Amino acid sequence: MRQIHSIQQGPWLAMGDYNVVVHPQDRLCGTDVRDMETKDFKEYMRDTGMNELQYVGRNYTWTNNHTYSRIDRGLVNTTWMMTMPNVKVQVLEPMVSDHSPLKLEICQAQGKKNRPFKFFNCIADHPQFMQHIEEAWKDRSTNGRMQTVWNNLKGVKEAIKSLNTQHYKGVDGKIKEIRRKLQRIQEEMSSKLQNKELSDKEKELKGELEKWGKIEESIYRQKSRVQWLKLGDSNSAYFYAQMKNRNHLNEIQNLTNEVGTQLMMEEDIEAEILGYYKKIAWIKS
Template sequence: MRKIAPGWLWLDNYDYSDRGRIWVIWNPVYTHIILESMSAQFIHTTVQIKASNLTFAFTIVYGLHTQSDKRGLWNDLRSIHIQQQEQWLDMGDYNAIRAVEDRVNGGTPTKSELRDLNEFLEDTKMTTLRASGREYTWTNGHTYNTIDWGLVNARWMMAMALHELFIMDPRCFDHSPMSLYLAQDEDTSLRPFKFLNHVAGHEKFPKTIEEMWSKMRGRCRMADIWRNLKHVKKAMKHLNATEFGGVEKRINSC
């Protein structure tokens, strides 16, 4: 590490796994990371981005290969979810697929293979980040699987700027690296959204809502719903500002 990234800091889980399956590496000039907990299958941290004062929970996952070996991982992630009070990004190699379409040229997935990840998402109401780039995240040259995921909780979807997970070229590896760009130029603080009744009575209101909601695409996943709610929220604020802004001055000038 001193040769590859001098001055950087890192965490690993060699104390829980002889192979040290997970490394977390960061530049302390820009980022501060606090270790919260770890096991053979995950490292759970709190990340602070210094430039923007952005703080969120970040769990890095390396799921073992069998369902029985991963049982402890799902239990641990559920426990973290119960205690989680802030934005949470849960990302890595889960060795789990969500749907039949997530595997090509391999054996047909069984119901039990699809169960654990989908039940976790249902129980916690977390959602998968929209991904672009390569369609599958792992291959042995014959079989193609999507087994690497970026999961986020509701607080993340409501508070964070619009973002997208990018699946990169694996080059000589069997897994494709995942890259997530965090926009730094938007306010990420949690503030309550106030629905103003007078906006709903404006003639432009129905068309504005229809235009924003029509941005939905794909399979109507929960991520699409959250994304469209953010579009609607922004559009309603704009409508209120343009049509009702400075109303007191307008009245006084009449």
């Protein structure tokens, strides 16, 4: 599979029996999962950038009627996650086999909703960051101490949001524009050799490209929550794929209500969850 990965350029899916567990919870009623039996497979996933698709249905895909294990899974490469993230693996009933068949499902993309503001670490590297924070913290005193703290924190949040909007919104667009400018400069330099003005401009654009490339990578890393891979070596595509995979894993694609009906529509799932917690709140009151 490593060889296939090295020559495969487009999106690809590898789904089936890998005969290996990955996590401690992947085995029930058997020997404990040891690091040595998961090491090679984890290294393969790390080296190739393969991601495991979200699965629904049975927790375990194989059994000998004593031990239960999850050894069947669907893996996709980075290109797949960047282009087709809305898929999942359904683990079906095994019937007469010791393995549960896997079924690939295409999910309905959920509509975009307003999300809470997230603080990205790169904002703190802005040269005016501390100045914005200090100014936002001033002159917000009230009669109550906690109200003062609340007002100050709210002011700081607005200052950070403003800084983010002014300087860090649309990072991918900034990078594309810098690359276009750099390409034009280098094309012009090919016919105007040893032109100091063009050479200085090229150096400036290369510096800008490196700066914004690091910022983009830092943002994608934070969104993906991948902690083991260090920044550098242009890992943006990998972090982006991990972020898309994490967002998909966090989505609730279907839900079975208390009478056994499976809900697939987003508005039905939302109404069921709200109704459930309203019922709990009413019982407690």
